[in-house]
Amino acid sequence: MDIFQAFDNAFGGHDFQIDNEMYQTRENLIQGQDIYKNGKLVASTKPNMFGGVDMFNSQNEVIVSTHENVMGGQGILSGNGESLGFTTQDAMGTTFHDHSGALSMHLEQGNASTILNYQDPLAHVDSYVLPTLIL
Numbered sequence: 001m002d003i004f005q006a007f008d009n010a011f012g013g014h015d016f017q018i019d020n021e022m023y024q025t026r027e028n029l030i031q032g033q034d035i036y037k038n039g040k041l042v043a044s045t046k047p048n049m050f051g052g053v054d055m056f057n058s059q060n061e062v063i064v065s066t067h068e069n070v071m072g073g074q075g076i077l078s079g080n081g082e083s084l085g086f087t088t089q090d091a092m093g094t095t096f097h098d099h100s101g102a103l104s105m106h107l108e109q110g111n112a113s114t115i116l117n118y119q120d121p122l123a124h125v126d127s128y129v130l131p132t133l134i135l
Contacts, residue, residue, distance in 0.1 A: 013025030024036045032045035048054045052066030066074040073087035083099045
């Protein structure tokens with residue numbers, strides 16, 4: 001993955017470029033985010049009644065949902081309600097476990113906003129961490 005640039009935008013979201021594809025997130029009217037790829041809406045999110053988020057594709061079909069779990073993390077469900085796994089919080093941050101409960105990966109939170117607030121962000125480019133996305 002070749003990340004060329006990433007920055008906050010005027011819409012309350014982020015703009016970033018990965019492998020010559022331009023992505024943009026924007027806050028939407030339903031307190032979620034709209035996700036654009038090269039100017040075309042590809043997905044949107046909205047909060048759900050379970051303390052999580054529902055993500056929809058451009059045809060407004062649910063593709064993934066999250067809900068709060070008793071371990072301080074999120075349960076992750078596919079669009080048809082099948083468990084994909086869950087996250088937990090610990091001293092290392094957020095950890096993703098697959099549907100069987102096996103540890104799959106430690107999730108990075110990302111630090112683009114922090115680095116871009118430095119006086120010389122390019123001097124810190126080696127410490128840039130892209131957030132892990134689970135889709």
